[in-house]
Amino acid sequence: MHCCRRRARSRCGCGRPGARYPAREVAVSDITVEARLVRAAVAWLADLRERLADAVRTGRLPHAVLLLGPEGAGQAELACWLAGLLLCERDAGAACGDCVSCRLFLAGTHPDCHWVGIEADASAIRVEQIRDLAGSLETRSFRGHRKVVVIDPADSMNISSFNALLKTLEEPSENTYLLLTASRRDRLPATIRSRCSCQQLPLPTPAQAVAWLQLQQSRDGWARLLELAQGAPFLALNYASSGLEALDADMQEALGPAGKVPFDVLGLADAWRADRPEVRLAWLELWLTELLREAAWSSDGVNNNRRYRLPADGDRTIITRGYRLLDALREARGRIGGSLNVQLLFENLLVDLAEWMRSNSWRAHSNQSRT
Ligand SMILES: [Zn+2]
Numbered sequence: 001m002h003c004c005r006r007r008a009r010s011r012c013g014c015g016r017p018g019a020r021y022p023a024r025e026v027a028v029s030d031i032t033v034e035a036r037l038v039r040a041a042v043a044w045l046a047d048l049r050e051r052l053a054d055a056v057r058t059g060r061l062p063h064a065v066l067l068l069g070p071e072g073a074g075q076a077e078l079a080c081w082l083a084g085l086l087l088c089e090r091d092a093g094a095a096c097g098d099c100v101s102c103r104l105f106l107a108g109t110h111p112d113c114h115w116v117g118i119e120a121d122a123s124a125i126r127v128e129q130i131r132d133l134a135g136s137l138e139t140r141s142f143r144g145h146r147k148v149v150v151i152d153p154a155d156s157m158n159i160s161s162f163n164a165l166l167k168t169l170e171e172p173s174e175n176t177y178l179l180l181t182a183s184r185r186d187r188l189p190a191t192i193r194s195r196c197s198c199q200q201l202p203l204p205t206p207a208q209a210v211a212w213l214q215l216q217q218s219r220d221g222w223a224r225l226l227e228l229a230q231g232a233p234f235l236a237l238n239y240a241s242s243g244l245e246a247l248d249a250d251m252q253e254a255l256g257p258a259g260k261v262p263f264d265v266l267g268l269a270d271a272w273r274a275d276r277p278e279v280r281l282a283w284l285e286l287w288l289t290e291l292l293r294e295a296a297w298s299s300d301g302v303n304n305n306r307r308y309r310l311p312a313d314g315d316r317t318i319i320t321r322g323y324r325l326l327d328a329l330r331e332a333r334g335r336i337g338g339s340l341n342v343q344l345l346f347e348n349l350l351v352d353l354a355e356w357m358r359s360n361s362w363r364a365h366s367n368q369s370r371t
Contacts, residue, residue: 033106040081044204056085057093062197064169064178068185069201072235075181076152083113083148086177101143111142114149124156130164137173147176154180155187162189169195209233228286242279251283263354269346277342285329292322321356
């Protein structure tokens with residue numbers, strides 16, 4: 001696999017977030033091609049795999065395919081599977097795993113497979129990577145078969161990169177296929193979307209996802225992690241390996257003084273920026289969601305049934321502001337992979353959070369709830 005990145009990091013839910021390793025080692029160490037193919041074989045992607053395989057078999061696959069779904073739905077895994085299928089020289093409707101192309105692909109050294117990802121210490125795919133790619137595609141196929149480009153994640157590109165890619169999309173080289181992965185459709189310009197065949201990845205049912213996660217690792221707490229991952233099992237798996245639950249004590253302690261003055265917003269934002277910022281945002285979302293649920297519902301004290309209780313006027317304002325904060329957190333989670341100042345993002349969030357928690361009404365309500 002020819003990589004248009006020298007060092008890459010995973011953001012797609014198929015490896016540790018922020019893990020860094022030389023790109024050529026991606027195929028043979030942390031995220032192997034085989035590991036991606038195993039994940040791509042999950043049952044809930046079967047229909048989509050069948051449709052794509054049929055399109056390849058009948059020569060109807062468009063030269064540019066956009067694999068779109070929630071983060072962690074398996075876009076990179078499916079792109080890997082489709083790349084292997086396109087590169088297999090036996091064209092038997094499924095990658096044979098045995099021809100020269102398949103062997104090169106599985107070893108991560110196929111010269112006609114170009115995987116473009118986010119370089120280490122970068123927050124987006126750079127325009128130079130896309131220009132390099134265009135240059136690479138001008139050469140003939142090394143194997144005399146198809147050439148495949150995977151851009152993962154395509155929604156991390158900036159406008160210059162999109163413009164550079166547009167020329168490749170408009171004037172595709174012969175027998176060349178571009179596979180783009182994305183979780184944020186709104187980040188892709190209409191000019192890019194309109195030139196791709198968009199394939200939406202489905203999510204499994206929660207029961208199906210938890211059963212699959214239990215097979216990967218037998219443990220408690222999958223349902224909670226899956227909820228946090230908004231139903232995407234690969235992302236839930238990623239959260240588990242990232243130690244999300246282990247962050248509980250650290251985050252609880254950090255937020256303890258948030259309702260009091262002084263509150264070290266800058267120090268905390270700096271610490272969170274440097275250590276698993278995506279996971280911390282996910283934790284904050286879950287924490288705030290549970291706080292708001294607690295505020296809106298109360299136990300009737302009988303059989304532990306829970307009844308909805310309309311908050312008093314003051315509390316209702318607090319809860320409304322809390323939901324606005326929750327919206328901001330969700331928006332931040334969607335933006336953190338792009339070209340974003342993470343320090344500033346955490347500073348803004350923490351200022352709003354501290355102000356919200358400082359509210360006398362909220363404290364009064366919380367104290368009342370505990371008595
Ligand atoms: Zn093959």
